[in-house]
Amino acid sequence: LLTGSDDGIIRVWIPHKTICEETLKGHSSAITHIKTHPQVRRFVSLSEDRNIYVWSEYTWVCLQSLPVQYMNLAPISSMCYNTFNNEVVLANSNISKCLGRGTEAYESTYTSHDSLLCGLLYHSTYKQVVSACINGTVAVWDFTSGKLVMEFKVTSDHFRRLTAIAFDGPQRRLITADRKLRLWNFNNGAQLKVLSVTIPNEVCIRNRVFVSQMDSNIIYNLDINGDDNIFLENPYANGISSINIHKNKLVTALTNGEIIVWNVDTSKAIFSLNPRMSPQIQMIYHSHEEKMRTVVLFLKTREVNANTATLLTSAGGHLYACSVISHGGLLGRFKAVKKEGAVITTMTTDANEQILLTGDNTGTIYMWNIQIFGFRRISLYKPDLLRSWQCHLFGIVNVQCDPVCKYIITTGFDCNVQVWRDNGSPLGTLGKNQWE
Numbered sequence: 001l002l003t004g005s006d007d008g009i010i011r012v013w014i015p016h017k018t019i020c021e022e023t024l025k026g027h028s029s030a031i032t033h034i035k036t037h038p039q040v041r042r043f044v045s046l047s048e049d050r051n052i053y054v055w056s057e058y059t060w061v062c063l064q065s066l067p068v069q070y071m072n073l074a075p076i077s078s079m080c081y082n083t084f085n086n087e088v089v090l091a092n093s094n095i096s097k098c099l100g101r102g103t104e105a106y107e108s109t110y111t112s113h114d115s116l117l118c119g120l121l122y123h124s125t126y127k128q129v130v131s132a133c134i135n136g137t138v139a140v141w142d143f144t145s146g147k148l149v150m151e152f153k154v155t156s157d158h159f160r161r162l163t164a165i166a167f168d169g170p171q172r173r174l175i176t177a178d179r180k181l182r183l184w185n186f187n188n189g190a191q192l193k194v195l196s197v198t199i200p201n202e203v204c205i206r207n208r209v210f211v212s213q214m215d216s217n218i219i220y221n222l223d224i225n226g227d228d229n230i231f232l233e234n235p236y237a238n239g240i241s242s243i244n245i246h247k248n249k250l251v252t253a254l255t256n257g258e259i260i261v262w263n264v265d266t267s268k269a270i271f272s273l274n275p276r277m278s279p280q281i282q283m284i285y286h287s288h289e290e291k292m293r294t295v296v297l298f299l300k301t302r303e304v305n306a307n308t309a310t311l312l313t314s315a316g317g318h319l320y321a322c323s324v325i326s327h328g329g330l331l332g333r334f335k336a337v338k339k340e341g342a343v344i345t346t347m348t349t350d351a352n353e354q355i356l357l358t359g360d361n362t363g364t365i366y367m368w369n370i371q372i373f374g375f376r377r378i379s380l381y382k383p384d385l386l387r388s389w390q391c392h393l394f395g396i397v398n399v400q401c402d403p404v405c406k407y408i409i410t411t412g413f414d415c416n417v418q419v420w421r422d423n424g425s426p427l428g429t430l431g432k433n434q435w436e
Contacts, residue, residue, distance in 0.1 A: 002043060004031025010045055012060065021062045026053050035081035035088070044088055046079050052098060071096045096192060112417040113137060114432040119165035120398035120411045124351075129400070129409055129430065130186060131417045134161045135177065139417075139430070140186055142381070143402070143409075146427075146434040152189030154182060217426075246298035246310065246396065253294035257315045257423060261324050262391035273322055273329065295344055299374075301353045307331070309374025312356070321374035332374045335384030336366060345396055351403035356383070359396030363412060367405075367422070371391055389424035392416065 001013040008027035011020040027047040036043040050068040055061070068076070071303040074092040081088055088098040113133035121130040129141040130150065136155025137215040140147055154176045155162055164177040174186040181195040242253040250262040260275040289389035295314045302310045309321035309331040321332035336344055337360045349370075356368040366388040392412030400409045407427065408420045417430040430434050 002034050002036070004034050004045060004047075006030035008047060010034070020348040024055060024060055024062075026062050026065070032076065033079040035079060035083065037083040037086075039083065042077075044081055046076065046090070048075070050076065050236060066098060067117045068096065068098075084377065095399065110429075111415040112411075112429060113139065113415045115415065117397050117411040117415060117417070120163055120400050120401065120409060120417065121165060121167055122170055122400040122409060123167070124403050124413065125171065129419075130165065130368075131411060131430070132162055132165045132173065132176070133415065134163070136162045138165070138174070138176070138184075138186070138189075142416070143419075145436065146430055148431065150187075150189060152184075154178065154184060154191075203300075225377070240295050243298045244296045244298045244311075246300045246306070250296075251298065251313075251324065252297050253296045253313060255294065257294055258296075259296065259311070259313055259322070265322070294325060295347055297347050297349070299349070299353045307376045312374075314347065314358075317342050317344060317360070319344065319347075330375070333378045334380065336360075336382070337362075337370075338364065338388070346399050348399050348401060350401055350405035355401075355405045356384070357399045357401060357405070357408060359391070359399045359410065361395035363390055363392035363394055363396055363409060365391045365396065365399060365408065365420070367408075387424055389420075391418060391420065 001015060003013065005011070005012050005025075008025070008029055009032060010024040010027075012022035012024070013020050018388040027045065027049070028051075029047045029049040031045055031047050033046040034043060035045075042063070043055050044056065045053045045055065045193050046068075047053075052068065053062050055065040056063050068090060071090065071092060071094045076090050076092050078091045079088060080091075082400055090096045090098070105126050112131060113135075114137070115132060115135040118130040118134050119130075122128075122143070123130065127143045129143050130138060131141070133155070134139045136153050137151060138154050139148060139151045143206050145187065151256050155178045162176060162178045166175045167173070168175060168183070173192060174184040176182045178366060182191055183193040184191055204418045240252050241255050244251050252260045252262070254260065257274055259315075260269055261273070297312045299310050299312065302308050304310055304323075304325060306323050306325055306327040309323055311322045311324045313320050313322065314336070317337035319334060319336040320330060322328065322330050325376055339360075341366070342362050344358050345361050347356060349356050354371045356370045356371065358366045358368070360366075366384040368382075369384040373379070391410045392414050394413035397411045397413065399411075401407065406422050408422065409417065409421065411417050418433075419427040419430065421427055425432075
């Protein structure tokens, strides 16, 4: 037990004893506040003459003293000792902070977002990164410096979770999904339009947005202007886990590993493909019970023909390259993870689609050279792995890169958005570090 008195002496007491164990002298006026830090066995005291003393409970000697500065002359009415960050906060009509050693401990707990991340975008024209978390906060970052440009809320209440974000085709507007489809000006945070649909996945082309729900067989084909909305019913199976689009073909990946290809113009399903079961395009769907997370990605710069893979799809830890025309099918397959049981969670490419980035649920990023992968004949050889490195302690949610893949941006289940150089060295964490 510690007590401070008007004679400036701090006394140390043992419960149930009537005589104090120690008397600590140092203050020259009455002591008004005492705060302890049990973990490191230290405590701080404040006296009326506006001096702070730091004491050791091991030796009962003063370790440090500092005067209170930059506050008005009114009596200090309150003192708070932030033990985690080793800082003392004082208040009268002003508030003042006195930082102690170890303040980097608190800085190390900074994260890019307060909640789990659900979306990551890179705008190559503005050189900005847009990240979003499930509590509905969207952050816009200056990619060249790591500084936060602006932050705004896109959900109307605390009970509605944000599930996905995307740019519209020209990348002028931000689209968010939280049971409703919302369009935003991400330069000032202004909401432009609201469409009422339920969506966790979305892609956009030619002023139309295609959206889907995880446990539903409905695909929404929505006009951004709200004039011509179409609803596609998936007749094959429930559970759409990922969607992507290229020209007039929409690809939906189901939770059982099946890939369904749609004709956007006719709103009809053309054919299905399950690269785990058969390398051939199937005109008839076969149902399977196993559920998994499947990621799909169109290679939009490649020529569309039977001998060229224009679709990459993942199933577990394997990656498949397919041609999505009637005489196409599987053209490549390889294991894209190192650890047994790891699963691919996200993938993207550079602007020329020569470098493929994949992330898995162990927090590892892989950089592949796919310039000659997926052409002419079926290959079970993996493309060249340029490098891989551990990005996050837990799984990777999203990965993006600049147009030439010089810098890579990742989000993880640790609520951080991290920026990496192409050699795997870290540039910094958005919200924690800044750079030139």
